Amino acid sequence: MAPDRTAPQRLDFGAYYNVIGGRLATTTRTLASKNPSTLADNPPFPLSTADDVDQAVEAARSAAAQWAHTAWSERQAALVALAGAVEELSDDFAKLLVHEQGKPLWLARHEVAEAVRLLRGTAQLELPDTEIESVEAPYRRVFSRHVPLGVAVGIVPWNYPLYLAVGKLGPAVLAGNAFVLKPSPFTPYTGLKLAELAQRFFPPGVVQALGGDDRLGPLLTAHPGVDKVSFTGSTDTGKKVMAACSQTLKRVTLELGGNDAAVVCRSVDPAVVGPKVALLALINSGQICIAVKRVYVHASIFDAMLAAMIAFVKTLKLGDGLAGDDVMLGPVTNELQFAKVKDLLADITAQGQTIAVGSADVASADAAAGKGFFIAPAIVDNPPDTSRIVVEEPFGPVFPVLKWSDEADVVRRVNDTAAGLGASVWTTDMGQASRIGKQLKAGNVWINTHGELQANAPFAGHKASGVGVAFGTDGLKSYCNVQTVYMTHLDKE
Numbered sequence: 001m002a003p004d005r006t007a008p009q010r011l012d013f014g015a016y017y018n019v020i021g022g023r024l025a026t027t028t029r030t031l032a033s034k035n036p037s038t039l040a041d042n043p044p045f046p047l048s049t050a051d052d053v054d055q056a057v058e059a060a061r062s063a064a065a066q067w068a069h070t071a072w073s074e075r076q077a078a079l080v081a082l083a084g085a086v087e088e089l090s091d092d093f094a095k096l097l098v099h100e101q102g103k104p105l106w107l108a109r110h111e112v113a114e115a116v117r118l119l120r121g122t123a124q125l126e127l128p129d130t131e132i133e134s135v136e137a138p139y140r141r142v143f144s145r146h147v148p149l150g151v152a153v154g155i156v157p158w159n160y161p162l163y164l165a166v167g168k169l170g171p172a173v174l175a176g177n178a179f180v181l182k183p184s185p186f187t188p189y190t191g192l193k194l195a196e197l198a199q200r201f202f203p204p205g206v207v208q209a210l211g212g213d214d215r216l217g218p219l220l221t222a223h224p225g226v227d228k229v230s231f232t233g234s235t236d237t238g239k240k241v242m243a244a245c246s247q248t249l250k251r252v253t254l255e256l257g258g259n260d261a262a263v264v265c266r267s268v269d270p271a272v273v274g275p276k277v278a279l280l281a282l283i284n285s286g287q288i289c290i291a292v293k294r295v296y297v298h299a300s301i302f303d304a305m306l307a308a309m310i311a312f313v314k315t316l317k318l319g320d321g322l323a324g325d326d327v328m329l330g331p332v333t334n335e336l337q338f339a340k341v342k343d344l345l346a347d348i349t350a351q352g353q354t355i356a357v358g359s360a361d362v363a364s365a366d367a368a369a370g371k372g373f374f375i376a377p378a379i380v381d382n383p384p385d386t387s388r389i390v391v392e393e394p395f396g397p398v399f400p401v402l403k404w405s406d407e408a409d410v411v412r413r414v415n416d417t418a419a420g421l422g423a424s425v426w427t428t429d430m431g432q433a434s435r436i437g438k439q440l441k442a443g444n445v446w447i448n449t450h451g452e453l454q455a456n457a458p459f460a461g462h463k464a465s466g467v468g469v470a471f472g473t474d475g476l477k478s479y480c481n482v483q484t485v486y487m488t489h490l491d492k493e
């Protein structure tokens with residue numbers, strides 16, 4: 001349907017539109033996601049059709065032709081202005097995140113603050129030309145530069161809807177592309193509002209967003225007018241995205257699932273490290289690609305670490321993210337994920353594995369926290385390496401703690417997975433940290449921390465965790481073609 005009204009000055013957080021060609025657009029049909037804490041319907045959002053996709057891609061193509069020739073500093077300034085506007089509306093964005101994603105308000109505020117930091121950090125990046133050869137007489141200069149691809153699409157999942165959206169929007173437009181955001185149907189609201197807000201700072205068509213169901217992604221990945229798809233989501237969907245993009249040779253970046261391990265060595269104090277590692281496994285109810293998903297603890301401190309983690313987990317209050325400042329964990333975000341995690345818990349029980357804290361009885365967590373998709377955080381005590389909770393990515397508030405005693409063997413066990421997103425080493429011995437760290441097959445290695453990201457550092461997954469790089473100048477380059485220029489002078493006759 002045609003765009004039907006212009007962007008208002010005040011952002012109305014009660015109504016949600018597509019953003020096409022600088023205008024807000026409605027669609028004939030709409031969808032609504034559920035608040036995962038209360039199961040109440042969130043507001044309607046657009047259900048885009050192939051026609052909406054065509055309109056957005058056409059607007060993007062014409063905007064990209066102009067935007068590619070704007071000064072780098074102008075693009076940087078637009079991103080900084082957008083960051084400031086998001087920051088001003090932090091409270092609205094944070095509450096909206098709680099409604100759509102379920103995370104507690106403190107964490108939603110943190111996501112907004114991190115999104116602002118990421119936009120500002122991205123705005124500081126530069127892509128200078130590379131001098132390859134320069135000779136004065138006879139004149140010859142060879143250099144390479146990065147030129148924008150044209151139209152970039154960002155497809156994002158439901159666990160960090162705002163942060164992941166700006167993580168694609170920022171580098172795409174800074175590099176001189178037009179950008180179309182496709183948020184998850186479970187969490188479309190902050191992404192649509194972000195694009196609406198961006199209309200104040202970018203020319204029409206440079207930043208757009210389309211709401212829709214799971215039919216929308218394939219329309220975008222197949223569209224001949226799209227030059228690049230940056231996808232974050234599951235490994236299975238990532239393979240489909242790559243296959244679809246191959247038909248038109250679109251550039252593709254894939255940020256996919258993880259199964260991050262934390263290797264805890266004998267030198268650490270369990271009372272300090274136990275709560276930290278447990279929090280890094282359970283924050284956002286475990287729904288983070290780079291959450292700790294397997295904890296390998298040295299046998300000499302295993303019991304003390306497990307006890308420290310159990311004690312910490314017992315302090316975590318589960319509930320509606322708006323119910324009070326003491327709520328530390330929300331529900332899982334949607335019914336599909338709820339069913340997946342429940343199935344995993346049922347398998348843990350069926351296999352006779354020990355749940356050290358938490359419960360496979362999801363009904364009791366429901367009763368304690370309300371009627372949403374609540375699952376009490378759970379730790380599985382030393383299950384076999386072949387068990388589903390070790391092999392699969394749970395993407396929920398449950399994780400295994402495993403025992404190790406030989407360094408070479410634990411490195412082998414950590415690497416024995418198709419995933420390769422992140423891994424951490426916890427030790428006071430920095431020699432050991434670097435020795436183990438060098439052997440880990442993962443795109444991100446953290447020492448005595450886990451899950452940190454920053455705009456100027458490349459973020460990539462090894463093995464089945466991804467293709468290509470996000471963030472940093474490498475991430476910026478992924479939104480560009482390389483162009484090499486060979487210059488010489490014609491001799492005067």
Ligand code: NAD
Nearest residue numbers: 156157158183184217218233234237240255256257258289
């Ligand atoms: P998902 O793969 O189901 O969906 C991701 C997005 O793809 C959604 O917007 C969805 O609508 C869209 N989509 C679905 N089918 C599509 C298709 N055929 N073509 C194009 N797009 C399609 O993932 P999810 O369940 O929303 O997210 C959870 C997964 O995301 C986890 O595996 C998690 O590890 C991963 N993740 C990875 C990172 C990372 O940076 N590596 C970050 C966050 C989440």
